[in-house]
Amino acid sequence: MHTASIRLAIAASFLALLGCRTSQDPIPQPTTPPGVPDVADAQRVCNDHNPLKNPYFGDLHVHTVYSLDANTQGTIISPDESYRFAKGARLGIQPYTEDGEPLRYAQLSRPLDFAAVTDHAELFGEVEICTNPDYLQYNAPECVFYRQSPENAFLFFNLVAVGLPDLSQTPVAALPIINSLPLIGADGSVPRLPYCGLGGAQCLDAAQTPWNDIRHAADVHYDRSNDCQFTTFVGYEWTGAPLSNNLHRNVIFKSDQVPELPPAFQEYPEPENLWTVLDELCQLDKDCEYLTIPHNSNLSAGLMFDPVDKDGDPYDSAVAEARQRNEPLAEIYQHKGQSECLGTRGPGAEDELCGFELLPYNNLTGDRFGGFNTGEPVEQDFLREALKDGLRLELELGVNPFKYGFISSSDTHLGTPGLTTEDNFPGHGGAGAAATDEVPPGLTDLVEYSPGGLAVVWAEQNTRTSLFEALRRKEVYGTSGTRPVVRSFGGFDLPDDLCAREDFVATGYQHGVPMGADLPAPPISSAAPKMAVWAMADPQPDPQDSGLLQRIQIIKGWHDASGKHEQVFDIAGDANNGAAVDMTSCSPTGTGFAELCGVWEDPAFDPAQGAFYYARVVENPSCRWSTRQCLKAGISCADPSAVPEEFAACCDNSYPRTVQERAWTSPIWYSPQNP
Structure with a gap:
């Protein structure tokens, strides 16, 4: 969960809206029913099959109502609706009226070819229990706190689940409930909240509800006909961020044969643990294959590509091989900036194009809390530097752990995959500006953020098998949208x-x-x-x-x-x-x-x-999204004192006017x- 989202409100009205959504524009459904086994996928020949391969555009980083940081900012879009949007449907997005009518709409000018909903697996069950009165634990103290004080509860739940910053010197630390945080286990695991029961069993059981819905939506919207118009992948995000330093991975499965529950950070707090348990779970089903995709290495404060294992020892060849095998791709660009190269801003740099969408801080806290928990970006967090380190490690170990291919995606928290145009950008929520109760005055997102990017795959045809094999062999590229x-x-x-x-x-x-x-x-x-x-x-x-x-x-x-x-x-x-x-x-x-x-x-x-x-x-x-919104609002920076506070970022020369x-x-x- 993204630490930077502190302006959170999960008012009961939004929970009620889950049951009173207005209908969205209809969109054609697949011509074959869901539930057809993927084992036949490899034998299918699509109408557009091309042995020299076609380019397919998609988004492999999408959050819906089941991600806590999205849900608490008013996102009520389900995985089903998210896939409808990716296929071209017009979708109402937050904020909503008391009657459930959206105040904004979004629609892609061109549908995507593929997408994956990748909600945060952490807190699936905790949130399900706290927002569903059918559970006995609904009135547990933590759940009452969750509903009564959503902004502080969001911080508390994230402190438990994924490791937010050290807040001991901030007013938040005065909250009595912070003192009830469970202790980290000797193995590094993060015990779940008391109402989850022994071993977290109650929350793990409740997590089945969102996970089943994510799987079902992917099943329904996968076009198994020979038209092959749209492909879904079952996926999720493993969300580890010790002290707000990003280690997040998206997990993408090749088929519908996936674990009964997605392994989460609480039980598997290191990437090595994640790969090990996924290997074990997938060994139970020969059709279960996966890959992991790290993202926002630019916000990991030196951790994402630090070549030390879970015990703090330097990589050996076995760990390096496991990383190369399980993690062939990295996300070079998304909503929270680029992770290609650090460079410096402006002319005169060795590579001045490295200044493109470069965030000015090094972890997920950003400039919140006065910026006390973050610092300047560090070179080792960027992929170009990691690739060079991989060459060095290959000489030492015989294996290159950082042999990454590149994709981009959006990291949208509105449930709107592929919404990456600079024009009419509504923001993406999550770590950015929230539209919980009203459309934010001024810019629709924090000025340092962007609309995100797209993943492009060169494959013979638009099926899970063909696309996944292309992802695995890295015949892919990323765009800035x-x-x-x-x-x-x-x-x-x-x-x-x-x-x-x-x-x-x-x-x-x-x-x-x-x-x-x-x-x-x-x-x-x-x-x-x-x-x-x-x-x-x-x-x-x-x-x-x-x-x-x-x-x-x-x-x-x-x-x-x-x-x-x-x-x-x-x-x-x-x-x-x-x-x-x-x-x-x-x-x-x-x-x-x-x-x-x-x-x-x-x-x-x-x-x-x-x-x-x-x-x-x-x-x-071309004009950056923020410039377009500033011009549309008639903002002139000739007299800074006349610029409304909500548009002050329009005159911040730290950020470019063009991209x-x-x-x-x-x-x-x-x-x-x-x-």
């Missing part, structure tokens, strides 16, 4: 004229490897790898956004005897194309590219050094150890 189509290949035998050939893709597979894969050994000692990247601009850009591409870059990282290194190369497009934005209207100006392609050869390849290569495709500048949307491909890897 737009929908450019990007392909990349690497190899020693790629032709120099590949961009001019009609068989770009077939030749790429024949003479190279796709994004996410490993390069083979060079055929001769003097050979150097080439990277070929093709990109097409989003054909349906946001209003006030040309959607045109500016350039393609290759980011290389490597490790040698002198340490870790990185370099950025422009390989296509024009960084000085004069593209800009009219800041009085947000109208884009200048030229750009509807399509770009480049073939680049590494000028300094050393076959004795491990390296990675990923592509960054950068669009022309350059982008995509990041999964790296292509080279290791001297590869055959």
Whole structure:
């Protein structure tokens, strides 16, 4: 649960609304009934089956009513409604009137191809009991506190479940109920609240209700016909945040064969514990497969990629192998910023594009509580640095634990997967601004946050089996919310004229490897790898956004005897194309590219050094969501004293007025150890 959400209210009216929702726009249901076993999935041939693979756009990080931080901010969207939204339905979102009528609506301009509801498994049962009078424990002191003082109860429940900051010096510490927090066990486990009963059995039993509903919704909305229009994944979020330092993982299952209960942080407080128990549970069913996806490494204060095991010892080869096997992907971008690279803001930086959506703090507390529990961002929290550390560890251990592919997602807490456009952004809740009782005055979210991104998967067809295998092999990329189509290949035998050939893709597979894969050994000692990247601009850009591409870059990282290194190369497009934005209207100006392609050869390849290569495709500048809202409100910063307090962020020069949307491909890897 996200510590930063302290403006929380779970008034009884919202609980009542669960039973009095107005109907939403209908949307066609799958043509085959739910409950068809996924074992037939691998044999199905979809109408759009393509051996050279299609791009599918989706969101693998979505919270609904079952996540405490979403629910207590007024989110009452169910997993069923969330999937309807992903498929194109118009959805009412909070706040609501006393009669249950939504005051705002949202709808995607283009449906998604796939999605996964990933509610926080922690507190599933605790909240179910405290909000359902059918349970005997409904009137337990903690539950009465939960209903009477939701803001403080939210903090208390999170302190119990996932490890919020040390609040001993804050007024919150004066709350008497804080003194009843259970002690952490010797094994690091977190005992559940007293009303959960011996071993937490009552809450674990109650957790079955939300988990069953999540599974059922995924089952109902998975299109098992040959149309293959929409794919769901059963998933959840494992939510560990010791002292508010983010270690969260989304867990995605390949099929509907999943554990009867999702393993949560309370019982399994380390990633290694999570992988071990998931392995054990999935061994009971050969069709149960999973992967975990860490997110917001930018807010982990150095912990996410710290190569020490659960006992504090340096990684050995077994732990490194377990991490590489179970965790092939990482979320490079979402609502709470990018985790690509730290860099510095503005011109003159070694890589000035690292300033894109860079949060100014290093853990989930953010600048709440006066910022006492957080600090400046740290370089080791960013994926580019982790990838370089992985190369170093591979030399020591023979295994690279940080061999990640990249995706993006939204982390929406409104139950609205794929709602990632800068235009008319309503906020995402969670750690951001809440719309519990009313639409927030001023900006609809905290100025440092963004609408989030999308995951893109290159797969033969839109089925769970095909998409999951693509996720596993890392033939995926992430975007900052737009929908450019990007392909990349690497190899020693790629032709120099590949961009001019009609068989770009077939030749790429024949003479190279796709994004996410490993390069083979060079055929001769003097050979150097080439990277070929093709990109097409989003054909349906946001209003006030040309959607045109500016350039393609290759980011290389490597490790040698002198340490870790990185370099950025422009390989296509024009960084000085004069593209800009009219800041009085947000109208884009200048030229750009509807399509770009480049073939680049590494000028300094050393076959004795491990390296990675990923592509960054950068669009022309466009107005940021906050700028659009400030202009719409008629805010002028010429006279700061005349700016309403709720719009003060419009004149905060710490945050840019424009953004350059982008995509990041999964790296292509080279290791001297590869055959």
